[in-house]
Amino acid sequence: MSDSRTRSSAQRWAAVVGLAAVLVFAAALRLMIGRLWTGSGWEVEFAWPDPAVSAFRLNAIAVATTVGASLGVSGLLLQGLLRNPLASPFVLGLSSGATLGLAISMWATAALGFTAMTGLGSVGPAFVGAMATLMVVGLAGRRRGGLDPITLVLAGVVVSSVCGALLMLVHHLLPPGSRGDLIAWTMGRIDEQPDPRLLIGSAALLAATVAMATLRAGSLDVAGLGDDEARSVGLDLARTRLVMLLGAGLLAAASVALAGPIAFVGLVAPHAARIVAGPSHRQTVLGSALAGAAILVLADAARQPIDFGAGRLPVGVLTAILGGPAFLWLLHRGRLEGWS
């Protein structure tokens, strides 16, 4: 938004429709790109698949859409409520916290025989991990009574790396047979055969959060004023923050339970939505969901032909590689957008 004139409401909604069109395009691409075993090796094909194959690909599209949209909305809420353009579930350590929570529950399942924390139940430990890290990062990120954007991000980096170390410890403690699962999952993956209850539960959570945040778009917009100004125009800032940050944490947890930690999407999708659809949460909640979904479905399509001889490139690896430059770009751009 380096142009100084703002867009009309009709233009903003048109941009949301445009994002939906990009998602449809991405889904079609993912449906058509595939690999066939020819007997001597894999061959990339680009065509409408037969029904037996398309069922798997539709599953993957459903997972990537749910996960990408959840990350987009989670990132939007974090960026708005913490007034921090660099915030995302990954940068602030929510993803690593959720991953650690889940890994611990995996260990409990393997070592102690707990079975309640699989499938939809796995959102629980992921949520506990995500909210615990958000609390630690929030406390560590305070400076002079307020949340300082850079301190917050630094706290997120430190907490992430501590979670990473603890994750290695859990990995070390796991019985050798189940270590492979943990590794594959911590790389971030889009499952073609997801747990249906986990997928449907996550999609329902996503729909509820999008509806709630869009209904309260006016309050979320006002929260972008300074604390005292937001409160003086009548916003219950503490309650709005609490409810919306819980929503952001739940979405991050569900996305990790479904697909593991995935970088880049939660950071970039809200910016993409704001650039095309303007700053108001009336459009950006849905816009961030659509942008996040489109980005992850596209990434999942793009990785299909990439194989270095050890199977398709995990989607989390691709997004993590894109995430670094994206962060640097936003670090530069944040000043232009007038965030600070």
Next chain:
Amino acid sequence: MTGVSLQSVAVGYDGEAVLESVTASAREGAITVVAGANAAGKSTLLRVLAGLAAPMRGTVRWIGGIGGGHSIEPAGLSPRRRAQRSAFLPQRIRLPAGFSVFEVVAMGRHALPPSRSRIESALERFALVSLQDRAVHTLSVGQQQRVGLARVAAQHEAGGLLILDEPFAPLDLRELHRAADWLRAVAAAGATVVLSVHDLGLASRLANEVWLLADRRLEAAGPAGEVLARSRLERMFGAEAIDLALGGVPPAEARLPEAR
């Protein structure tokens, strides 16, 4: 009386008081200026007066029209009720990136019935009509301050309380004149106006009443001419500083005629 009253109030933060035993009142229909050196506690006192923070000790009361016909403690009100009876402009405003001038001014109506005419007249009042579609982060500091003032103007309901922390600092002379005119008009229409002003000359010209803060307490409160007497100011700041600030003219004599 109606307006706001402070009874033995102490304010501060992190458990440490910056001002002690302040007893004073600001009446309806008058402009009350809070004056004092830097770090005298002006901003903290204004936040407590606005109900955004609770006093450490003592009581703050909104009385009469502002209190909805009662005498109430503002910190106990819900944010919504508080916003319907008072508007507040902090010293350092923060405007959300990307929003248009019109959208930010409209945020003043968040807790109030929507009113396009109130927003438009606020834009007009601060000469923002031609800028109303501009993104706020592309404006100059002075223009942004006008947006903040227009947001407060759109929120302010007749007879309500208006609290502004150093509203004139980033403004040029013409903008300052515009803002001062507006404050006189809303006070004349029955508002209780409390603002902090750095510039003692300006304070003496604008205020009906002055609260002068010094040494962690209320040094004096009353009509501007009495409180800002040259002898007291010279004792507080030194004669040379007062010559520099007021150009050798006693503030009471330099006062402009009251607004009609």
